[in-house]
Amino acid sequence: MSTFELYAALAAVLFAVGLYGFFVRQELVRKVVGLNIIGAAVFLLLIAIAYRNRGDFADPVPHAMVLTGIVVAVSATALALALARRIEDETGTRRLPEDEESS
Amino acid sequence: MSSPFEWLIFLPFAGGVITFLLPGKSRPWLALLLTVGTFAAAWWLASDVWREGPQGYALGGWEAPLGINLYADGLSALLLLTTSAVMTLASFYSLGYFSREAEASSWTEARAFVPLWLFLLGSLNALFVSRDLFNLYVALELLTIAGVALVALAGGATALRAGMRYLLAAFLASLLYLMGVALLYGEFGVLDLALIAEAAEGGTRAPVIALAFVFLGLGIKAALFPFHAWLPHAHASAPAPVSAVLSALVVKAAFYVILRLWVDVFADSVTAPAAQAAGALGAAGILWGSFQALREQRLKLVVAHSTVAQVGYLFLLFPLLTGVGEGAWRFDAWAGGVYHMMSHAFAKGALFLAAGTILYAYGNDQISAMRGLTRTLPITTVSFGIAGIALVGLPPSGSFIAKWMLLTATIESAQWWWAVVIGAGTLLSGAYVYRLVSAAFTPDTLPESIRPVPRVMEYASLILALTSLGLGLRAAEPFDLLEVGAPFSMIVAGVGT
Amino acid sequence: MIETGGWLPVSILATSGLVGIVIFFLDEPRHRTRNFLNIFAALAKIVLVAIAIGGYVEGEEYEARFAFVLEFDLLLRVDAVSLLFAGLSSVLWLLTTIYAIGYLEDSPHRSRFFGFFSICVTATMGIAFAGNLITFVLFYELLTIATYPLVVHRGSEEALAAGRTYLIYTLGGGTALLVGVVWLHTIAGPIEFGPGGVLEQAASGNSWELRVIFAVLIGSLGVKAALVPLHGWLPVAMVAPAPVSALLHAVAVVKAGAFGIVRVVHYVYGSDFADSLNLLLPLAIIASITIVFGSLRALAQDDIKRRLAFSTVSQLSYITLGVAIVGPIAAVGALVHLVHQGVMKVTLFFCAGNLAETLGIHNVSELDGVARRMPVTMTAFTIGGLGMIGLPPIAGFISKWHLGLGAMEADFAWVIVILATSSLLNAAYFFPPIYAAWFKTPQVEYPPAPGRLETSWMLLVPAAATALMSFLAGALAGVPYSPLDIAELVAEVVYPP
């Protein structure tokens, strides 16, 4: 197993962990954490691919992508947390009611 | 600034910056001006495409694979035109919709709205001209964040919760898409769509799985059944112009990426069963969305559920494009699907604006409260009716032509089951449009007080509705434009390798 | 594009179409302007149609062709059968408009009413002049849409329910029609109507498919043509105001269905080809069943308008029957009945409206002695009723005579039995009201006439005029340019000697 494969496999595992967390956790903050773990998985795969492609240096394009991805993720996370905060102000809870989902 | 690409990107984003920083009442007017300018740029690009064929543009002078290249064929040009046209009219509408709020030192929806609005326009433009997998991701992300912020603008628990659902779904979808992109990069080592198209031949499993991730993510963003649950409340609780644009354009943007990848890039990798599966989900969406629309009591929720149904039609395109066994792709299915996108954009825009007008005037949007609408808001009723016609796909709307094309493809490729779906969808949409129209015709137990509606709101939705009708009267030019760049090769002379 | 002669059909459509749009935007109280516009447009249309008739007989060709989408054109073309239909509709439009102005005096929403009314007539003209199937479908659906607001015009629960029934039937029919037409196109390419049929050359190979398509087409057109069992909407829709009933039963809607059947049999399939596919006998049988069934149901109705409605179901199928019998004489019978039935039935509905509007009479059982109070109305009613039965020299006789002759010629002797039975039944449901009105003594004291006339002249003149026309069309059937003359012209084209 090469280093690339090891970390790519770790990406798959992290992806599953994050997804599971996103699905089963009801608190919004934890859902966001789940998404961030999924994000880490994606970044891991990209960096692993960059590592696989290294010549004098590792492939800089995935690196740039991951940097962008990290910034995007923190943006979305902050927005989600601000929303969660306001939902808490309005409704007193940080969960979403389930019955709205079906309608 | 000698290329329309530059203006398409520059104008809205510059407008977003300026309107965010500058105070003053001129802000909405500036937004309007810029949307009109964007329309002009889209027109420019479309005429270039029309005369010279597909256009390309290398940002920063860096050609693919290292740089990011832009690309526009007939499809992009039409969608850009649609986008700026709908947004221009919605901007007109917003002049009236937000006008009541005094622009003082305190926070107003109008002031927060304008820059977000222009950013949304910019990100739509960026998306429709992108030829780069990762650039598409960033554009989609811009779109999502702007969309969520605009939904939350309405305030109140419902809108906030709806925005939250939207954000969670879209965030997950983005990550799925990005995972797919990572795998594709791992497989092909490039991000440029044209280069991937050259390299992609099907075969190994990795690209197929990567595509599954990409399409799953985009399917969530396009509210494909069963990933649609986030859509109805998000679209229904946003401010009216936002609802209009979310349903008319933003959902279509995600679909556009699917279409682009499916048809232009990975035509050899996608299989007939996958196409049938996409069609089946689309069909389920048509039925489910329509049934929900029949059950809802609130006008905007009916319209929002109808979006789920109408998105379903778009996915019927995939099984129809190639037919069951044959390899040759079908222009009628392609054109029908894209034309449906356009026609629905105008019709749904008109419907949401009209619904917003009713909400504005009556203070609520219960269907039962729409009684006497023909007398209180006749122009809005007319726009409602016309947009309803377009939604059902009756002539002479653009959707009729779209349906005609899709039906032709269905029958010629001997996939009668999709014809049944289209027929059933037509009747179901007829039923929920009927609910609304008949409520409007029910006389006249008027509410005691009706908030006076600025004329510009009524006429904006009327013009949108009439456009969806106009698309049905003359389709020759749009169809000719659609043929530019199709059948598909994204490789443009001078750009790419 | 439009040839010099092409402006004529376009302007025939435009007279009502433009006026309709203008009327929508007229303020409600501007009655004079509206009435003037309406009547002016109706007169202009009659003049234009007259010019077209004259020109066509002289051998002029009028054709307007617009590129629509892909290989399809929108085609408006003047031919003999279209003139027959257009002549009927334009004359009746004028009379119905006058009648409606009188009938709706002081009722609300007249701008809306006359606006949609004009659109309906425009759609009817479009159906008449449609030169190919796609144009036909376009206007056929437009007619559906534009009629709905008229059916629900009163906004009562009953009217809305009727509107719902109407939409369910017609939208269902419209969807099926679309499927049928698209299907036919996939086999035979764009189909332009040609006398004697065009399919024998284009698509003779796929006889089973053609049979199924024929069934689909006739089934969907049969909704508007009220073929049993698809007639259910027609009696329900009689809750609409009398002018709307006139429109549904005589001027536009049911005629559009019957006319469509004429087009499909004679101008698409060709009656010989259709017969060779064994399609006409079943059609004749269905028509016969409808004739008898409609008459039987009419017998049992006390409500005058309901009785008339079932009478329409029955009478319309004379047209279908005539189409289904191979041979020029039967064709003449069918086509001339298209006109005659319209004129007679509109007379009857005008009279029913007069009775309801003036004396509040809705039922046959209330008619005793009413002729003394309203002699002109009842004279008109009598002429119409006797014409329906087929008494010479009123118009209905001419139709039945030709149908009978045609049946004999085609060795369909059983049709004579049907005709005889039907005439007896017609007599059975038309004689009692006529008898009661003239010879029974009134049960109640009728309120005295408001002025010198028994009711408003605007209600009286149209009824008298159409009654006179019914009489003259029969008595002067041999005169050049009479409906019979033109119908024979059509038959010559369809069955070249």
Added chain:
Amino acid sequence: MLEHGVDIVLAGSIAVVAWRVLLEPQLFRSMVLFIAMGLMLSLAWVRLAAPDIALAEAAIGAGLTGILLIRAAQTEAAQEAAAAAREAATSGWRRWFPGAGRIVSAAAALAFAAVLLVAVIDLPGEPIGLTEAAATEMEASGVEHPVTSVLLNFRAYDTWLEVGVLLLAAMGVLAIHRTYNLRSTRSEEHTMLVLTWLARIILPLAVLIAGYLYWSGTHQPGGAFQAGAILAAALVLMQLAGFRGVSGLSTLWLGAGLMLSFAAFLAVGFIGTFEGEFLRYRHATGELIILALELTIVVSTAVTLAALFAGAGSQSGDDSDAVRARTPPESL
């Protein structure tokens, strides 16, 4: 082989910690674990020859995101019990099949992982990418660090839009709070003296580090986003210590700070069109322009991230009630 062993241990620990993040019942501790995971990921990035990412992850991924989450978690504790009780009494089919949701979710997650594994194994093992292309063109980009050359020249358009995402998020947070600046956000009440003291020391230090990262980005790992994130962390610390930080900025200044970088890209892009294409800057002026753009990124990133932090944790604006009263009533 020992090298490989390090990777295996690291990967295993990351997986375990990620799982613990999920399982940890107490939200606060879960967030701490999340930060720990981020730091371990930074190690992984270093192992994978991605020092830029390691810096960014430490500063943004683990650092700022972690602080954001921890701050969100602080107020959660009290509600946790009540919410858990509500969750126990869920409605619908979940009541009849209490474990079904979890089982289905677990199955779905595992399926995804399996499919991903298959795809990853299927990926070609040999290098396929743009390393060569970047190496060839780097000289023309104006900088000597490959990642920076991609970020700020070859794919500067993406970076611009990425700055746009960050900006939009800040605009969104402001819109959600119905405010234009953060002056109304809650100031910290329980400030510890040690924190104030720490802030005083850390701020100049942060400026120094940020400046170094910024400067070095042109030729070695480091760069504008990382520098901005370090500055943002310092600003957040100031905020926690009771200083005004970004909350002290007026509407205009805050707006200018947020917009600076995006607008700068726009201007550079605009000027580029006179030479050729949008965002074109080659060779001669390249390095200068990149440095200028990076400086704006440092400022904007710092302001934006700090603002996002203030916004995500803050109470809503003062006049929100007044605004809500004026919006159309809703009928749900």
